Amino acid sequence: MLVFIKRIIKNGWRNFIRNPLLSLAASLINSLMVITIVGLIVFYNFSSNLIKYVQQKLDLSVYFKENTTESQIKSLQSELSTFDFVEKIEYITKDEALNIFKQKNKNNPLIIDALEELGQNPLTASLAITTKQPEDYQKLTEFLENSKYRNIIEEITFSKNKEIIDRIVQLTNQSKNIMLFVIFAFSVIAAIVVFNTIRIITFSQKREIEIMTLIGSSKSFIKLPYILTSTLYGIFGIILSLITLSIILPFIAPFFDKIISNFSIKEYILNNILFLTLIGFLFSVGINNIATWIALNKYLKLK
Secondary structure (H helix, E strand, C coil), X not given: CHHHHHHHHHHHHHHHHHCHHHHHHHHHHHHHHHHHHHHHHHHHHHHHHHHHHHHHCCCEEEEECCCCCHHHHHHHHHHHCCCCCEEEEEEECHHHHHHHHHHHCCCCHHHHHHHHHHCCCCCXXXXXXXXXXXXXXXXXXXXXHHCCCHHHEEEECHHHHHHHHHHHHHHHHHHHHHHHHHHHHHHXXXXXXXXXXXXXXXXXXXXXXXXXXXXXCCHHHHHHHHHHHXXXXXXXXXXXXXXXXXXXXXXXXXXXXXXXXXCCHHHHHHHCHHHHHHHHHHHHHHHHHHHHHHHHHHHHCCC
16 A cells, blocks of 8 residues: 555656646646635635725714704614614714814814804704614614604715715625636636646656556556646645745735725735635645546546
């Protein structure tokens, strides 16, 4: 058994180094495959965090009429807090609203002077509500418009943000569909490339395979070295992809870091390097071995 394993390893390695250009090409293909898969995973997490980041900047504001009492607002706030889709509710009093307004317009003396001449606070109390999912804003608006609190509500600003929220939901759904399609398409392309690569190798060693068949070698003994060779393509492809990522990452990471502050591509890759390497290994070597097994079966059936 040990001799059998040694011969498989020896023949598999010999196949790999016998055709250096072909081995390099196959490894590069695998490298591109791994980089693409890793890129898709990273992009998926980046886009998800981008959507969450934008969502955090959105809220639904409920402005109350002038004569609304604090107890009425607190009652509404208490009821809304029981909804499982509501993430955060911030109560902004009239005085707090005025301070926020002054702070935003501190460099505009005309507005500040106008407030001073007015002599009273023209702003009203409000609730700033954030939901867990963008589509939940519609449910929240429908509740507020049909609730017993409708007579104390002056304005609901959800309609102003509706277009942005709809785009976020649409982007999320489209991203998921595109990611699935790209992964499927790339898997098919990679399998075809590896399938034809292994067929080229087997045809180049046609005479050797015929001799092994004539002397009674089992099909497993013939196939396994090629399986090992295709595995080496995947392993060297992963090594090349890691080298490539280490080179290009310092250049592309700062660009994406400027877009959102709650996600760092460099930190994500470094923190999940083992997971990403394992996914790349399983995908690359798995596709290689399946394509190799199919190619060898098809070839050996002709003999």
